[in-house]
Amino acid sequence: MPKEVVIVNNNKLIKLLKQNGLSITDSRRKILQLFLEQDGALAHGDIEKKAGEKFDRVTVYRTLQIFVDKGIIHTIPTADNSIRYALCKDECGEGHHHDHHIHFVCDNCNTTYCLDDVVTPEIKLPKGYSAGHVEVVVEGVCKNCQ
Amino acid sequence: MPKEVVIVNNNKLIKLLKQNGLSITDSRRKILQLFLEQDGALAHGDIEKKAGEKFDRVTVYRTLQIFVDKGIIHTIPTADNSIRYALCKDECGEGHHHDHHIHFVCDNCNTTYCLDDVVTPEIKLPKGYSAGHVEVVVEGVCKNCQ
DNA sequence: TATAAAAAAGCAACAATGTTGCAAAAGATA
DNA sequence: TATCTTTTGCAACATTGTTGCTTTTTTATA
Ligand SMILES: [Mn+2]
Ligand SMILES: [Mn+2]
Ligand SMILES: [Zn+2]
Ligand SMILES: [Zn+2]
Numbered sequence A, B: 001m002p003k004e005v006v007i008v009n010n011n012k013l014i015k016l017l018k019q020n021g022l023s024i025t026d027s028r029r030k031i032l033q034l035f036l037e038q039d040g041a042l043a044h045g046d047i048e049k050k051a052g053e054k055f056d057r058v059t060v061y062r063t064l065q066i067f068v069d070k071g072i073i074h075t076i077p078t079a080d081n082s083i084r085y086a087l088c089k090d091e092c093g094e095g096h097h098h099d100h101h102i103h104f105v106c107d108n109c110n111t112t113y114c115l116d117d118v119v120t121p122e123i124k125l126p127k128g129y130s131a132g133h134v135e136v137v138v139e140g141v142c143k144n145c146q
Numbered sequence C: 001t002a003t004a005a006a007a008a009a010g011c012a013a014c015a016a017t018g019t020t021g022c023a024a025a026a027g028a029t030a
Numbered sequence D: 001t002a003t004c005t006t007t008t009g010c011a012a013c014a015t016t017g018t019t020g021c022t023t024t025t026t027t028a029t030a
Helices: A010-019 A026-036 A044-051 A057-070 B010-019 B026-036 B044-051 B057-070
Strands: A073-076 A084-087 A101-106 A112-119 A130-141 B073-076 B084-087 B101-106 B112-119 B130-141
Touching: A010 A026, A026 A044, A026 A057, A026 A084, A044 A057, A044 A084, A057 A073, A057 A084, A084 A112, B010 B026, B026 B044, B026 B057, B026 B084, B044 B057, B044 B084, B057 B073, B057 B084, B084 B112
Parallel strands: A101 A130, B101 B130
Antiparallel strands: A073 A084, A101 A112, A130 B130, B073 B084, B101 B112
């Protein structure tokens, strides 16, 4: 390990990667750590900034992609076109996401939160439409910015 | 008017532009027409393809931007990073959007609809969070694809 | 309708973001 | 440790978005 990437929580990281059949590499540990030590979600740009000194841009793209595929992280819809990612809970796995919580974006600090305890509401659709997944994003002021 | 841009619904278009204090130009008429003759929403890419032969890419960006600013169209959040736009209803105006409907994306045909009659639900947030605007995007199968 | 002022469009150049193929390096396995 | 497999970095490229400036179009007014 020639590069000096400081990894905390190493055991947890390795366990999570192994569970998902991923080999343990510096970039995966580093990027996964960013999510673990973070309250809210991360925009692609943030991740690239924080991990980008050590790792190639392409590696960041590929790492995020594989994390989404494996059900380790999920994307969060936004109205500007920036992709945001956050850790999934245990129910998600390879090829199937089951994230049924809502998301909250703070007007003030711009943090995006997964509100894991707020379940997405039932939506009554017009005749002819059948619902699959429902995404809810609430914009407002967060607990730290009141 | 040397360019042969065919505009239907010209009166409606002109009225809408004038109402919003915009001068009447070919590109604005053409792009606005795309929205009027369309059931669903339009991705930026679609608009650029459909209007891009006649108009510069930059003009498309600037036109969409000013339409959003004036409350003529609104953006729709997506998880992939593509921006989608749809016409606003009458309540929207310069500097204030009041789009309280939900959006529906068809898995099959990939059309995005504004479901104007489905009102966004009340969301009960955890202590400390205060809600502003709520965005709901439902993914499923649309009326034409059942 | 002709003219002047204001606004918008087009163009070019650039920045940022995302993708692909391939050789080198690192990781897993025995 | 040796071998095989996977991942990384790099380079090159494509796509998307932005900015300043000149020309053209639109609007307002005589
Ligand atoms: Mn989430
Ligand atoms: Mn809408
Ligand atoms: Zn906040
Ligand atoms: Zn459909």
